[in-house]
Amino acid sequence: xxxxxxxxxxxxxxxxxxxxxxxxxxxxxxxxxxxxxxxxxxxxxxxxxxxxxxxxxxxxxxxxxxxxxxxxxxxxxxxxxxxxxxxxxxxxxxxxxxxxxxxxxxxxxxxxxxxxxxxxxxxxxxxxxxxxxxxx
Amino acid sequence: xxxxxxxxxxxxxxxxxxxxxxxxxxxxxxxxxxxxxxxxxxxxxxxxxxxxxxxxxxxxxxxxxxxxxxxxxxxxxxxxxxxxxxxxxxxxxxxxxxxxxxxxxxxxxxxxxxxxxxxxxxxxxxxxxxxxxxxx
Numbered sequence: 001x002x003x004x005x006x007x008x009x010x011x012x013x014x015x016x017x018x019x020x021x022x023x024x025x026x027x028x029x030x031x032x033x034x035x036x037x038x039x040x041x042x043x044x045x046x047x048x049x050x051x052x053x054x055x056x057x058x059x060x061x062x063x064x065x066x067x068x069x070x071x072x073x074x075x076x077x078x079x080x081x082x083x084x085x086x087x088x089x090x091x092x093x094x095x096x097x098x099x100x101x102x103x104x105x106x107x108x109x110x111x112x113x114x115x116x117x118x119x120x121x122x123x124x125x126x127x128x129x130x131x132x133x134x135x136x
Numbered sequence: 137x138x139x140x141x142x143x144x145x146x147x148x149x150x151x152x153x154x155x156x157x158x159x160x161x162x163x164x165x166x167x168x169x170x171x172x173x174x175x176x177x178x179x180x181x182x183x184x185x186x187x188x189x190x191x192x193x194x195x196x197x198x199x200x201x202x203x204x205x206x207x208x209x210x211x212x213x214x215x216x217x218x219x220x221x222x223x224x225x226x227x228x229x230x231x232x233x234x235x236x237x238x239x240x241x242x243x244x245x246x247x248x249x250x251x252x253x254x255x256x257x258x259x260x261x262x263x264x265x266x267x268x269x270x271x272x
Contacts, residue, residue, distance in 0.1 A: 002164035005186025006142060009216055013260050022260070026233045027218070028138035049218065050141025051186045076261030077213045080145055082163070082185065097162045124149050124158070125212030 001090045003082030007113075007131040008046075008053035012066050012078040016045050016058045023047055023054065037110050042066050044110050055110070079117070079127035087132035091116045094130075099123065106132065137226045139218030143249075143267040144182075144189035148202050148214040152181050152194045159183055159190065173246050178202050180246050191246070215253070215263035223268035227252045230266075235259065242268065 013019040020031050029047040036043045041064025045056040057078060059067035069078055084090045087106045095101050102117035109115035109131065118128040149155040156167050165183040172179045177200025181192040193214060195203035205214055220226045223242045231237050238253035245251035245267065254264040 001162070003185055006145065006188045009142065009145065011260060011262055019260055026137070026230055026235060049139055050188070052142045052188060073209075074261050076256065077216060080213060094162055099162060120212065124147060124155055125210050126147055 001084060001093050003084050003130075005051040005083050007081040007083035007129075008055045009077060010055045010057055010079040010081065010129075011076065012057050012059075012069050013075050014058065014070060016043060016056060019056050019058075020045050023056070029054065033111070035110050036060065040065065046111070079129055081115070081129035081131050084130050084132055085136075087114050087116060087130055090130055094118060137220060137229050139220050139266075141187040141219050143217040143219035143265075144191045145213060146191045146193055146215040146217065146265075147212065148193050148195075148205050149211050150194065150206060152179060152192055155192050155194075156181050159192070165190065169247070171246050172196065176201065182247070215265055217251070217265035217267050220266050220268055221272075223250050223252060223266055226266055230254060 023029050024031060029049060031045050031047055033046045034043065041059060041061040042057045043060055047054040057066045059070065061067055091101060099122040100119035102119050106114040106116050114132045114134055116130050120127045159165050160167060165185060167181050167183055169182045170179065177195060177197040179194045179196055183190040193202045195206065197203055202214065227237060235258040236255035238255050242250040242252050250268045250270055252266050256263045
């Protein structure tokens with residue numbers, strides 16, 4: 001299912017107001033968008049590095065997935081995402097290979113992408129997202 | 137210190153003999169190199185995805201950094217690496233910004249790169265590596 005590139009790396013942070021200026025000042029990256037994803041209970045901030053985005057994730061609810069992640073493990077890398085074409089087919093293919101899916105079918109993610117998550121128990125502990133750009 | 141791209145994502149795995157065929161069969165990526173980095177007590181396997189590499193890391197010693205990481209946290213994403221130019225200057229710059237360095241000066245990493253690690257306590261829990269290609 002060869003991905004074209006790493007679409008993004010998701011990093012859980014406690015406070016975007018601290019993290020955004022750090023990524024801008026220390027790494028020289030520009031935050032080009034901040035977006036709330038209500039059903040994921042997160043506020044996200046995006047930076048571009050080559051082909052790949054860094055997506056900072058601040059929880060808007062301690063009971064949401066990022067809130068629970070930070071409570072359990074602290075801040076840090078939360079997931080990585082591959083850019084793929086034909087997402088629905090790719091999810092089916094990886095499931096046929098024995099991978100447990102979190103999302104059996106594509107759903108809407110940040111930035112208008114269609115997304116699906118694979119379960120980290122099937123993927124060497126790496127919470128892995130597949131992303132498809134529906135405009136391409 | 138704007139990085140040009142994400143050089144690689146490092147993933148700690150227990151057994152390359154299981155992980156390599158998974159990344160090849162399920163994700164359709166090709167393992168183009170396996171290399172032992174003796175001073176880091178790891179065996180590494182590399183895959184290319186767009187501009188970025190995935191570096192799988194198997195510990196060769198339970199007391200090495202990857203052995204300890206897996207014992208404490210299990211398999212999963214271990215670090216991310218930015219590609220930069222003028223690594224020595226960049227390490228100095230980030231230190232001046234208040235970031236704690238693991239490596240005060242560049243040292244040799246896998247694939248002939250010069251590398252330096254930033255301490256995750258300074259970088260929102262993300263073990264962050266800066267890499268410079270000395271041939272460029």
